[in-house]
Amino acid sequence: MRIGILGAGAIAFGMAAFLAKAGHHPVLWSPSGARTRKLAAREPLTATGAVEFSGPVVVAHDGREAVADVDAVIVALPANGHRVAFDAAVPHLKSGQPVIVSSHSSFGALYLSKRLAERGVSLPIIVWGTTLLTGRQQPDGASVSVNTVRQKIDVATLPKAAAAEGKALCTELFGDRFVERDGLLAISLSNLNPQNHLGIALLNLTRMEKGEKWGQGEHVTPAVGQLIEALDAERLKIAESFGLSVRTVREHFSLSFHVPIGTVSDMNQQMHLEGRGGFGPATADSRYIYEDVPFGLVPTSLLGRIAGRPAVLHEAGTSLFSAAMNRNLAADNDLLPELALDSFSPAALRELCDQGFTA
Amino acid sequence: MRIGILGAGAIAFGMAAFLAKAGHHPVLWSPSGARTRKLAAREPLTATGAVEFSGPVVVAHDGREAVADVDAVIVALPANGHRVAFDAAVPHLKSGQPVIVSSHSSFGALYLSKRLAERGVSLPIIVWGTTLLTGRQQPDGASVSVNTVRQKIDVATLPKAAAAEGKALCTELFGDRFVERDGLLAISLSNLNPQNHLGIALLNLTRMEKGEKWGQGEHVTPAVGQLIEALDAERLKIAESFGLSVRTVREHFSLSFHVPIGTVSDMNQQMHLEGRGGFGPATADSRYIYEDVPFGLVPTSLLGRIAGRPAVLHEAGTSLFSAAMNRNLAADNDLLPELALDSFSPAALRELCDQGFTA
Incomplete structure (x- = not known):
């Protein structure tokens, strides 16, 4: 083809x-x-x-x-x-x-x-x-x-x-x-990069800014892992409220990187020990921030508001990254404003995500 | 005496x-x-x-x-x-x-x-x-x-x-x-440690966890400095709404450390160059988190709510630190619940902070 x-x-x-x-x-x-x-x-x-x-x-x-x-x-x-x-x-x-x-x-x-x-x-x-x-x-x-x-x-x-x-x-x-x-809504809630990158990038931000070479898996410390798991709990609650089943972050790491299920930090430390932990971004001018915040954290926050399960930590991440980068990262999302989804009910949003717009 | x-x-x-x-x-x-x-x-x-x-x-x-x-x-x-x-x-x-x-x-x-x-x-x-x-x-x-x-x-x-x-x-x-x-309210809004330590500790958290020796002034990078200045703007707005004059964070660094006024990052980099940048905490079990979040960020957030100037970034910091530390840090404040200030008007709070409780 x-x-x-x-x-x-x-x-x-x-x-x-x-x-x-x-x-x-x-x-x-x-x-x-x-x-x-x-x-x-x-x-x-x-x-x-x-x-x-x-x-x-x-x-x-x-x-x-x-x-x-x-x-x-x-x-x-x-x-x-x-x-x-x-x-x-x-x-x-x-x-x-x-x-x-x-x-x-x-x-x-x-x-x-x-x-x-x-x-x-x-x-x-x-x-x-x-x-x-x-x-x-x-x-x-x-x-x-x-x-x-x-x-x-x-x-x-x-x-x-x-x-x-x-x-x-x-x-x-x-x-x-x-x-x-x-459906589309389940896919939207299945992208774990934004939450994982929030934990990784925010708590290692000066390493990125200073252009250090730092092992990413190694630097999913207990605090980073706990933040990621708390973000995951927000995402899972939102999915649940829409009646959707999505993978947990622990399942994600286990399936993607073939490590035994444990805490997110433990699984990442294991990946690091096996030489498969990768490296974190060597600049703050990174998709971990400029793609994942506006196009990942912001839509999840919107879903949380619609679902009545506010994604407090996702919103906190957007606020703090925006302040640190001195840029309104939410405003970088050039797709959402065209959709005016804020006033949708959960059922109406689910319907839209199943049918799409029709001519 | x-x-x-x-x-x-x-x-x-x-x-x-x-x-x-x-x-x-x-x-x-x-x-x-x-x-x-x-x-x-x-x-x-x-x-x-x-x-x-x-x-x-x-x-x-x-x-x-x-x-x-x-x-x-x-x-x-x-x-x-x-x-x-x-x-x-x-x-x-x-x-x-x-x-x-x-x-x-x-x-x-x-x-x-x-x-x-x-x-x-x-x-x-x-x-x-x-x-x-x-x-x-x-x-x-x-x-x-x-x-x-x-x-x-x-x-x-x-x-x-x-x-x-x-x-x-x-x-x-x-x-x-x-x-x-x-008065008491001006003093309460003059303690800059909580906001400065939020910027410093959150964006360098894995350095603290890993027990690294890291120069604190050196690691007030542009992102850390910008976050601190955005936190400062929240604090200044709250003070202004109470009719109070407090020092800015730039004035604070200039007065305390005798460096020319500039951005918070630039002033800290100057302190670092002069060998006066100090060292950051070598453990996450630090007063930067366990004292400054519950007894600093949390009261400022409360003042922001009372003043109708929500301290979004202060609240974000409390939420993210709590998730990363896996502990409800706001609940560690054992003074505020006894005071039930949430329902106070700004004028009533100002009055209380001038007079105190009377028998």
């Missing part, structure tokens, strides 16, 4: 390599054009590590080219790039043409759904709980080293009636690794 | 030495008795550094002995020891006998005032914005090394009508260093 990929970072390059290797035809589009320059000049895309591939890929010169003649579209950008990608794609998307959002940030799919409904276009929006893979782009501008291809990825489709169709497409493209979750 | 000192830590030892050297007669009382054992066995109290003294001092065996036959009483304990000290003193205090609280934690004086009113006792409660000196107790159990004797100490007296009398007593005992502030 011919697949438009909106984005040109490590995730987008890795997915393009994965798809090309499987015999599909990726079409990469970078909003700025900067990261696809080498590929546009016919240099081959090269992936090493968990995905091995080298070959030419098609580069789209504008949003229309990336979207108009493809069988499906994948949005593979950090959440603070989603609106630009959605706005570029919307005028060219056709009814029935699937869009995959990887990884889905809470409510991005609703924004896309609203814009499409305004155009009278109806299509399945498939959302993933996390990315297919992790990796690092290389400075040569044409290659990526892939660390991991995930064995399990949570998936849901908007509207929910298209769930089977959405999962089938993902499986056709990326293999048998998709676990169907109970 | 004969002065009862409730407390037997570095501050209490330092004050006893200061008073004895000036020809007064300190009577030291330790609630547990542990820290006065050597002095009770007739070893001399020895102070070195900014106060030089060696000589015997009287040790009281119970609260009655420390309070009953003295001209004035000084409470020189961390705030989480204030209630024990007040409760031990109240039955033995006599009308007109002055009590100095050093340093005053927000509303401690009101608790004492209430207990005394219940007994029909009326006396001046003199509150200081900070301690007379800083120092470190030595492991020999009989000596203290004094780092600094402060040149300026903010003072107020409850009831406010006794302000001149209170300041005169302080000056007689400790010299010309007292600056009269506009």
